[in-house]
Amino acid sequence: MKMEMLLALMNIMITLFFIVPIEKSSMAAGKKKTKAVTLKMAQQCQEMLLDNKWRLDLSFRGITTVPKEVLMLYGRDEVNLSRNLIKKLPDFCETMENINVLDLHSNKLEQLPATIYHLKNLQALNLCNNCLKGVPKELGLLNNLQTLHLGMNQLKVLPGSIGDLTELRYIGLSDNQFTRKPHCLSRLKKLERVNLDRNPILTED
Template structure:
C-alpha cells in the first residue's frame, strides 16, 4: 500500500482526524482498512479529471484561421495520449458494498472516477449529507438512497444517468438553493453586495460551487 494512504488511514484510526482524503492516488478500489474506520465522517476519493480537446478540434476544423491546422494536429496528438491514459486503470472501477459499514459518514466524494454502479448499501449510511459522484459512468443510482434521512446533496452530473430514485429531501434542497440563487442575483442588481455575499456563502454551504 502507498505509504501516503497508510499514514492517512492510521491518522483516522488513531483519532487524530475524522477526514480521509485519498484524491488522485490512482486507487482502483478502496483499501480494506478503510472499512474499519467507524468514526470516519468525510471520505474523498476523487480521481483525476482529464479534459478532452475534441470540441476545440472540431471548431478549428470548421472555422479555419492562420495556424489553426497546426494547432488542431497538436490537439489531436494530445487527444490520442488522453485516450491511452484512460485505458490505464488509475481510477475507482467499483465501490465495495462494505461502504455501508461507515455509519458515521457524512460526506462521500467519488467524483472523476470510472464507477458504473453504486452499491445498495449506501442506503445504510444514515448520517450521509452529501454524496458526490459526478463524472463517472453511472446509468442509475440505487433506490436505497431515498431512505437516507439527512441527504442534502446528490451530485451525479456528467454521468449517462437514465433513472434516479425519488428523494423527497432533495426536492426541498432544490427549492432552497434556487431561493438563495434568486435572492443573490436580486441583491447584485440592487448593488447590495454585502447581502449578495451572504447569499453566495449560503449557496456554497449547499454545494452549488463544488
C-alpha cells in the first residue's frame, strides 16, 4: 500500500513538473505584445484608392507611438491610425502637408500638438473616442477642413478659432461635456450639421 501511494505521489510530481511550465508559457504567449511600426509594415499597409490616392492603414495594430519617419515616407493622402493605443502624436512636419484624411478615432489621445496646423490640405479629421479635454487653437488654421469628428471625448469648450474653419460642413461633438452650443459655430457659414447628442445641454429659461 505504501509503495502504491509513493508511486501515485511521484506521478503527481512528474505531471506538475511538466504541465505547470507549459501553462505558464502558454499564458505568456497569449499576452498581446505591442508592435513597433516599421518601414516594412507601413509599406505593406499601403493601398491605392480609386481616385489614384494612397491610403496608409495602420488600424488595429496595438501601437502606442507613431514614428514620424513612417508618416513622412508613406503618409501620402489618407492615414488611418484608428483603434490603437496612441497617447501622444509626434510634432507634425511640413513634409506631411499632402494628407487629406487623418483618422485617429478610438485611441488614448490626451492632447494634440499645436503643430497640427501644418496639415494644410486636411479635409477630414476623426478624433472620436479619445481622452481629449481640449483642442489647440491652431486647429482653426486648417482652412480646407470639411469634416471634424470630436465625439466621445471630455470636451467642455472649443477654442474660438474653430469659427475660422470656413470650409467646415460637419462637426461631431456628441458624448462630451458641453452645456451649451459653442458660440464660435455661428460663424461657420458652410456648416450643414452639428451633432451635440448626449451632452448635458442646459435648457434656457
